Amino acid sequence: MGKRLALLAIRLLVSVNLLYAAIFLKFAGAPASVALFTRMSQAVHGLASQAVLRLGSGAFETVVAVLFLIPKTARLGAGLSVVWMTAVILSHIFVLGYGWFFVDALMVMVLAIIYLSAGGQPIAGLERRSQ
Secondary structure: OHHHHHHHHHHHHHHHHHHHHHHHHHHOOOHHHHHHHHHHHHHOOOOOOHHHHHHHHHHHHHHHHHHHHOHHHHHHHHHHHHHHHHHHHHHHHHHHOOOHHHHHHHHHHHHHHHHHHOOOOOOOOOOOOOO
16 A cells, blocks of 8 residues: 555656646746756757747656556656656756756656656556466
8 A cells, every 4th residue: 555655646746747847837938948948949059949849848748747647657657757857867967057957857757767666557558468
């Protein structure tokens, strides 16, 4: 019971964190978010505008959060969270610098890794079948 409750708490914490960032920072166009994605756009020499980067990452984080909330797709959501947070952490290390968003990305990644290593629900369709 304790392990199930802890895994549920991790799922809720990560999903709420991703949804908060997507809805209130990225989709709403918060000044800090716009400034951050403007720097990212400049880092790729304007190949993608800050609006495309900001809204695209918000949409991806929304999908990942929803996947993480659904029990049958929670491991897929956790895996995508780890991959996404790796990219976020690397962008903070090489382009954006360290700050609260960096710490937040580290926290989300650690929680997703804990969820995966603690053996949450298997990914739908990919569980092993005994022969």
